Amino acid sequence: MSNAPVNNGRRRFLTAATAVVGGVGVAGVAVPFIGSWNPSARAKAAGAPVEVNVGKIEPGQLIRAEWRGKPVYVVRRTDKTVADLAKHDGQLKDPSSAEAQQPEYAANAYRSIKPEFMVALGVCTHLGCAPTYHQGDFGEKVEGVSDGFFCPCHGSKFDMAGRVFQSVPAPLNLVVPEHSFPTTNTLLIGVGQGEA
Numbered sequence: 001m002s003n004a005p006v007n008n009g010r011r012r013f014l015t016a017a018t019a020v021v022g023g024v025g026v027a028g029v030a031v032p033f034i035g036s037w038n039p040s041a042r043a044k045a046a047g048a049p050v051e052v053n054v055g056k057i058e059p060g061q062l063i064r065a066e067w068r069g070k071p072v073y074v075v076r077r078t079d080k081t082v083a084d085l086a087k088h089d090g091q092l093k094d095p096s097s098a099e100a101q102q103p104e105y106a107a108n109a110y111r112s113i114k115p116e117f118m119v120a121l122g123v124c125t126h127l128g129c130a131p132t133y134h135q136g137d138f139g140e141k142v143e144g145v146s147d148g149f150f151c152p153c154h155g156s157k158f159d160m161a162g163r164v165f166q167s168v169p170a171p172l173n174l175v176v177p178e179h180s181f182p183t184t185n186t187l188l189i190g191v192g193q194g195e196a
């Protein structure tokens, strides 16, 4: 199951790994990849949870973790980004997260536990490509929306809660994995809120 105990050595390593993350977030710029944590094959098969230190993520910055072989995007949303989420519901396919693409505790306006942090699989719900993060220039894709995700394969577009826009091939919002915050700065991917 996904609630395997977290190895303290790995915890320290991840803390160090995330501590060197710099300010990144501009479209087209490579984002840090927190994939160096190397669980055993057995742990991988069991879908071991992945711990991420979110304390060093800058406002607007995206980092990538890896969980069960899939990329997980973690973004520290700015206050403006959070406020903007309420402004384009009419352009979305599933603005209220009616489809079961997230745990129940994330079926809210932010699709997350904390409005500040977006946590979603970086896997397009059309055919599985990796959407790219556009910070500040997403208006070129969706007029009036400054930040979002664009899938380069067939042009699907998602907002900063991973909600898919209308008139694109992706049918569903990005998947929000089970996650929780055991401490203020610790994100645990793979263990749901209340399960830790």
Ligand code: FES
Residues within 6 Å of the ligand: 124, 125, 126, 127, 128, 129, 151, 152, 153, 154, 155, 156, 169, 170
């Ligand atoms: S895989 Fe993303 S739009 Fe087709």
